[in-house]
Amino acid sequence: MTTEKLVSEIRKKHSFLCVGLDVDLDKIPSFLLNEEDPIFSFNKAIIDATHQFAVAYKPNTAFYEAYGIQGWKSLEKTIKYLNENYPEVFTIADAKRGDIGNTSSRYAKAFFEDLGFDSVTVAPYMGKDSVEPFLNFKDKHTILLALTSNEGAFDFQTKKVEDDEVYKHVLKTSKNWKNSENLMYVIGATKAEYLAEVRNIVPKSFLLVPGVGAQGGSLTEVCKYGMAENIGLLINSSRGIIYASQEANFAEVAAKQAEKMQLEMKTILDGIH
Secondary structure: HHHHHHHHHHHHHOOOOOEOOOOOOOOOOOHHHHOHHHHHHHHHHHHHHHHHOOEEEEEEOOHHHHHHHHHHHHHHHHHHHHHOOOOOOOOEEEEOOOHHHHHHHHHHHHHHHOOOOOEEEEOOOOHHHHHHHHHHHOEEEEEEEEEOOOOHHHHHHOOOOOOEEEHHHHHHHOOOOOHHEEEEEEEHHHHHHHHHHHHHHHOOOOOEOOOOOOHHHHHHHHHHHHHHEEEOOEEEEHHHHHHHOOOOOOOHHHHHHHHHHHHHHHHHHHHHH
């Protein structure tokens, strides 16, 4: 998936919604537990119901790894289903990897080649040689953790080093890495006041923005400060959509929540054209 195709899909659907597939067996409708693969059955229903309103899906791998080999198989089935049935959507492996070069190369192969994701989230703490192996893959994207939505983000990310916050060092330094045009960045919606400064450093890069909805982030504020000429935003919503109901009509209710967000996004997009 090229950036141009992603932008085209955003304009076609009037949406920059990413649905997070963070599946917890304790939270899905109980009747699905009788299925051979409850996780995949849940994901399939959510995807089929929401794909017309979303341009991206983001499974958080921890929610699959927690169930061992069966959970990993569910993840494989989910990404295969997306790639075969909805190839127009952008897929994100929310894996937060990042290790020495040869290890990163294997992680990149696992998510890009073996599983077939379009992108993967990566932690930048170990620097250039831990990230560039992910950037070597053509038409694949590396989403760097820059300024996250959690409370602990202030422990390091906003501390000043040489008169610049650490997250700004991450943004500025990463622009000099090989194939940096394949970089996207995670910027939390709860840090919307920082988005203008982020855009000064990476004016055209796509930002993956978690934290709208359940975590209290404002879609309007994020778009006001973070939207770029090519839209440049993917707004992630997980719990607010996939767990909107635990009843038999859970997928239908999820679709209504996704449509609600899509209509808000359409209003914003219509307002800038």
